[in-house]
Amino acid sequence: MTTPKGRGGSxxxxxxLDNDEAGRRTLSTFIEAGFQMEDMSVHYQGxxxxxxxxxxxxxxxxxxxxxxxxxxxxxxxKRR
Numbered sequence: 001m002t003t004p005k006g007r008g009g010s011x012x013x014x015x016x017l018d019n020d021e022a023g024r025r026t027l028s029t030f031i032e033a034g035f036q037m038e039d040m041s042v043h044y045q046g047x048x049x050x051x052x053x054x055x056x057x058x059x060x061x062x063x064x065x066x067x068x069x070x071x072x073x074x075x076x077x078k079r080r
């Protein structure tokens with residue numbers, strides 16, 4: 001979690017929790033405890049968690065990148 005300053009100097013916790021019931025429950029627990037929270041999981045909806053979002057993002061970037069292959073080198077062995 002990151003902690004930016006909100007209006008009036010109060011601290012807002014940014015929560016990067018899973019997009020499941022446990023993540024929502026954890027966020028609710030923090031809010032009920034009096035913390036000011038910003039739910040960052042809205043930025044990776046459609047993925048179960050932040051890690052899955054990043055893995056999918058990297059895969060898409062790799063698929064878009066041109067594939068370059070290095071020329072192969074052949075090694076000739078001398079017979080004795």
